[in-house]
Amino acid sequence: MRDDRADAGKRTTIYDIAKLAETSASAVSSILNGSWRKRRISKRLADKVIEIADREGYAANAQASLLRRARSNIVGMIVPKYDNRYFGAIAEQFEAIARARGLFPVVTCTQREPALEVEAAKELISFQAECLIATGATDPDHLTSLCRAAGVRSINLDLPGHDAPSVISDNYSGARDLTRLLFDRCERDLGFSGPLHFVGGRLSDHNTAQRLRGFLDIHRERGLVVPDRHVLVPGYSADKAEEAMKSVLANETMGLFVNSTISLEGVVRWFQNRGEGRSLGLRYGCFDYDPFAALLPGNVGMVQQDIASMLHAAFDLIEAGDRPTEPILVPCLLRASL
Amino acid sequence: MRDDRADAGKRTTIYDIAKLAETSASAVSSILNGSWRKRRISKRLADKVIEIADREGYAANAQASLLRRARSNIVGMIVPKYDNRYFGAIAEQFEAIARARGLFPVVTCTQREPALEVEAAKELISFQAECLIATGATDPDHLTSLCRAAGVRSINLDLPGHDAPSVISDNYSGARDLTRLLFDRCERDLGFSGPLHFVGGRLSDHNTAQRLRGFLDIHRERGLVVPDRHVLVPGYSADKAEEAMKSVLANETMGLFVNSTISLEGVVRWFQNRGEGRSLGLRYGCFDYDPFAALLPGNVGMVQQDIASMLHAAFDLIEAGDRPTEPILVPCLLRASL
DNA sequence: CATCTTTGCTCAATCGATGGAGCAAGGTTG
DNA sequence: CAACCTTGCTCCATCGATTGAGCAAAGATG
Numbered sequence: 205m206r207d208d209r210a211d212a213g214k215r216t217t218i219y220d221i222a223k224l225a226e227t228s229a230s231a232v233s234s235i236l237n238g239s240w241r242k243r244r245i246s247k248r249l250a251d252k253v254i255e256i257a258d259r260e261g262y263a264a265n266a267q268a269s270l271l272r273r274a275r276s277n278i279v280g281m282i283v284p285k286y287d288n289r290y291f292g293a294i295a296e297q298f299e300a301i302a303r304a305r306g307l308f309p310v311v312t313c314t315q316r317e318p319a320l321e322v323e324a325a326k327e328l329i330s331f332q333a334e335c336l337i338a339t340g341a342t343d344p345d346h347l348t349s350l351c352r353a354a355g356v357r358s359i360n361l362d363l364p365g366h367d368a369p370s371v372i373s374d375n376y377s378g379a380r381d382l383t384r385l386l387f388d389r390c391e392r393d394l395g396f397s398g399p400l401h402f403v404g405g406r407l408s409d410h411n412t413a414q415r416l417r418g419f420l421d422i423h424r425e426r427g428l429v430v431p432d433r434h435v436l437v438p439g440y441s442a443d444k445a446e447e448a449m450k451s452v453l454a455n456e457t458m459g460l461f462v463n464s465t466i467s468l469e470g471v472v473r474w475f476q477n478r479g480e481g482r483s484l485g486l487r488y489g490c491f492d493y494d495p496f497a498a499l500l501p502g503n504v505g506m507v508q509q510d511i512a513s514m515l516h517a518a519f520d521l522i523e524a525g526d527r528p529t530e531p532i533l534v535p536c537l538l539r540a541s542l
Numbered sequence: 543m544r545d546d547r548a549d550a551g552k553r554t555t556i557y558d559i560a561k562l563a564e565t566s567a568s569a570v571s572s573i574l575n576g577s578w579r580k581r582r583i584s585k586r587l588a589d590k591v592i593e594i595a596d597r598e599g600y601a602a603n604a605q606a607s608l609l610r611r612a613r614s615n616i617v618g619m620i621v622p623k624y625d626n627r628y629f630g631a632i633a634e635q636f637e638a639i640a641r642a643r644g645l646f647p648v649v650t651c652t653q654r655e656p657a658l659e660v661e662a663a664k665e666l667i668s669f670q671a672e673c674l675i676a677t678g679a680t681d682p683d684h685l686t687s688l689c690r691a692a693g694v695r696s697i698n699l700d701l702p703g704h705d706a707p708s709v710i711s712d713n714y715s716g717a718r719d720l721t722r723l724l725f726d727r728c729e730r731d732l733g734f735s736g737p738l739h740f741v742g743g744r745l746s747d748h749n750t751a752q753r754l755r756g757f758l759d760i761h762r763e764r765g766l767v768v769p770d771r772h773v774l775v776p777g778y779s780a781d782k783a784e785e786a787m788k789s790v791l792a793n794e795t796m797g798l799f800v801n802s803t804i805s806l807e808g809v810v811r812w813f814q815n816r817g818e819g820r821s822l823g824l825r826y827g828c829f830d831y832d833p834f835a836a837l838l839p840g841n842v843g844m845v846q847q848d849i850a851s852m853l854h855a856a857f858d859l860i861e862a863g864d865r866p867t868e869p870i871l872v873p874c875l876l877r878a879s880l
Numbered sequence: 881c882a883t884c885t886t887t888g889c890t891c892a893a894t895c896g897a898t899g900g901a902g903c904a905a906g907g908t909t910g
Numbered sequence: 911c912a913a914c915c916t917t918g919c920t921c922c923a924t925c926g927a928t929t930g931a932g933c934a935a936a937g938a939t940g
Binding site: 215261267268269285288289292299300308311313315326327331355468469472494495497500 | 609
């Protein structure tokens, strides 16, 4: 007879179980959601109902339950991509932390498309998310305003917004550290100490701007001027980075500050195609971590963002309520190669 | 006054909008869900209601809507990890394809923990998912039986189950291709043609078994016997692979068939720590693709699974209805290095 | 002008779970 | 044994959107 249900496409409800257990739907409901002690239901009835529910493969209808309840415990997250170690790790840890805090995580990926971002945010609001964490959004303030209109809390992760609390990496300090390391290794390995190159990202992007500022400040401290042609910021994509690198002199000895592993894919393709042997006249570092990229020849080190700390800070903000705060800065870890 | 709502934590409903537009809730509902033409609502009223809904930042309550509707259009996916290019790409493309087919994707990540897998499956069933696609699950048949009890369709991706339709990579052929390439490159670059090593995965895992079978068959075709100590299958994790490699002779010339990029991380750590200079007395290939790993020295090639085809096959299965079928085999692409 | 059709809307039941209010039976107290 | 408490339930309104049924007014038809 369970087959009949399946055929009819109907799922077992508390009413079905109530009938089978010869009791009321409200007793079943309270037994199955754990509130039966408060409601003075006997253990005998509880055991019976649980046994029947198990046997029937009962699964509560979350829609009905959430409709009635005050809180949904749903927290939404918007990420641009998954197929990248950084965002993959963010999504994964977001889910783990949310579950550990008794919340229900829903992550969605928006391909850096503004229209998809907006659509995804609306969907999450429709699903009664209590909070939306956005990372890598193209227009965070738009998402914030959508959330605000619906009374949904919102938080920006690793990108600063004006209207919602933000948690961001300390891009400036991380960039200074990486730039210093690059100078060090170019000197040590190549005897080179001229101005470095900066590749990837776009200037309108806050993170890129801060990283470039750190990069330039270290040059200034060393009395070096960075020529304009050393700053290549055509966007993040691998293809654009590869294309941009073609403007660089073919066999120049140099040091590259690569802004994100996505751009690094393009850069690595470019120098592999230069057909150099093992004698790489080139050192590079990258703001972003990938375990395989870290082992590539010529890589002097990578800046790893502290994802766990950023997420915990974000969840703390959720719990604290959202009085507007200054962006929270989280330090990065520089992982230098040998 | 919208602030009052927000303060009260109440979201705008069709009843609020009906009051503002001086019409009924059912008119508002049909206007906002697009069925107003069928219900002969005038364009004048529709425009007015849409304008008000926009102004009030209305977002339909998906819970209420789904509770009433017959179909949810939700498709769920369970992946073990996101922080890995393979599963990241699966999750990302799953979302894209689902949206393109007018479905609502919900992905969740279960850390290869059986208990979390079961919990996640129950949650997705509660959310009225119409279908669940599981990949990398530790116990796919258990998930299938949960789904069956709830009348939810289920499909196994890249792992074969007994009770639900499966779509899997052609692991055997892919493994044969990769083994052949390894022999070729070991001969060409190292003058080595002895039996290769197989590293990573576990024998109880279907994919590992198929890949090992392909690996062994190519050896057999060449009249080579693979010593037992050449088959290292301690699980997938990087740490276990690294540990297992320590049993291998320190400076042996060899060729490694690495089963997944996760294991490859351990293998690469191992041989980097051997402190070899550029003169790598070692060639390896990997069943799984990662763009940075593909560029590491010593890597002769990677087998890339055809994620898009696998997902399309899975969605076609969903639409076809789930008469039990033979597992669908999807060929892999061998990406050889130079 | 009586009848029928079309237009444009409203009413009310419904989806499944929840929880406050209330009720009957049995036990306790003075 | 009357008044009260405790135990163990049930009843029913409710959450917000959907949709079949139905109704009034305007227009068309003979």
